[in-house]
Amino acid sequence: MLLISIAMFGVFRSGIVGRTISDNLVADFSGVGAFFILLTAFVVGIILFFNTSVDVFLVIVINVLKKVFEAIYAFVTRFIFNPDKAAVNAPAQKGEFITNKAAPQPVINVAKQPVVPKSGGDALTIRPLSNEALQHWEFPTLNLLEEMKEQKADAGDIAWNSDTIEHTLDSFGIKARVAEINQGPTVTQYALEIVAGTKLTKITGLANDLALALAAPTGQVRIEAPIPGKSYVGVEIPNRKSEVVSLKRMLTSEAMMHDPHPLVVPMGLDVSGHPVAGNIAKFPHVLIAGTTGSGKSVILNAWICSLLFRTTPEDVRLILVDPKRVELTQYNGIPHLFTEVIVEPEKNYLCAQVDSGRNGIEIQRICKSGGA
Missing domain, CATH: 3.30.980.40 (Threonyl-tRNA Synthetase; Chain A, domain 2)
Structure with missing residues (x-):
């Protein structure tokens, strides 16, 4: 702080102390030398006062000078080289009339939407619902499912x-x-x-x-x-041997029978052996993963069959995608399908809007690659 005070007094020749410092330095080092000595003392005082380093101080000075030069450049280019434009954009001063100027229209970038083919080999055939079939719809009987001898789990001793x-x-x-x-x-x-x-x-x-x-x-x-x-x-x-849980057992369980929601599907048995059901409508996302033979296809087929047993085509419409053509093509022909099982990869970018009439459901971008 003392160095800053000495430098300021000497530069501005403030009082007896300032004139004494300035006169002695000018007599010994000339006016230019005295200025640089006082400037050096001021910079050293600033660095010591803020407890910083020389490089940080230089960075701060450079940034300040950069901002000052940018402001001067903007002022010169706006008010000297383009005075008309500056006058147009200048705000109304006190006592002036405010003119009715049209606000500039924002530029809206519209993203290109994928073009869905309407004809040709890539077009999808939408299967309409038959009113006659809906009026005489009968739910499949559970007798279609085989009575199997369930294998109990072996927990050991x-x-x-x-x-x-x-x-x-x-x-x-x-x-x-x-x-x-x-x-x-x-x-x-x-x-x-x-x-x-x-x-x-x-x-x-x-x-x-x-x-x-x-x-x-x-x-x-x-x-x-x-x-x-x-x-x-x-x-x-x-367990040393897992228990086999049949679909018929799950469909006749209380967890499934007491929940009338059309999108309730069986999940299996919990750790206590009690049936558990889940509502697909409450799942934010569903990802079925596991090793080979862990039951990924089994649970997927169980869900689809559960929907077929519990809902009408008017309640649920399905869009199935099976690029490998090994899992879902067997469902071709069922009345719940919105279109035939999609097996061509080029159709996976399907973007459709479906109005169910009663519920007003919109389906957009339904099929992603490999999805079902």
Whole structure:
């Protein structure tokens, strides 16, 4: 701060102190030399006052000078070289009449929409609904589904698994006991009751040790800590043999029978073996993924069959895309299809607008590549 004060006093010759500093420097170094000495003192004082570095100070000075030059350039080009344009765009001053000027129209960029072919080999044949068929529509009977002997799940020796879980946790200093066992179609859940003060992270970190002690069929166990709605910790062990769940069992379950919504589909059995249904209309997105043989095609076919058993073509219209031609082409000819199963990749960009008449449903950009 002292350097800044000395520099300012010397430059402006303020008071006796300022004149003394200026006269002595001019006598020793001339006027130009005195100016540069005072300027250097001012810059050093600024750097010390703001506790910054020389490079940061130079960057700030360059940015300030750049803004000043841009403002001067804009003023010169607007009011000197284009005075007419500046007068037109200038706002009305006090005491002047405000003229009625038309506001400039915004430029709207309209994106090009894909052209949907209306004729030729790429055109889609829309299948209309027959009023006569709708009036005499009869739902398919569940007797069409075969009565199959359902294969029960093999959970192994449940008592031995319970003892092994308790002894393994006890060897790591965790006191727990199996309070509940829930046998599901693919896994069996052992609900553990733990003593107060036990950290759940200690249990979740022992998943591999439990899998080793239990000789889990897949080499892994899942720990759910805690079980939602319960004060238990769940240890889920894969069954040695999964249970086969038939579509007829799901369609006749209370979860499906008591929900009249047309888009309710079977999801399978939960960890306790109870049927679970889901409403497709409440799914933001659906992605079915899994390894080979995990049941992706099975669940997809179960959903389509569920829609066919529970809805009329007036309730639900389907658009199916099957580029591989191996999964969905068997549904060609069913009355629920909006068009035949799409198998040509060039038709996957379909952009259609469908008015269902009663519900006023608009479908846009229905088919994406590989979608169904």
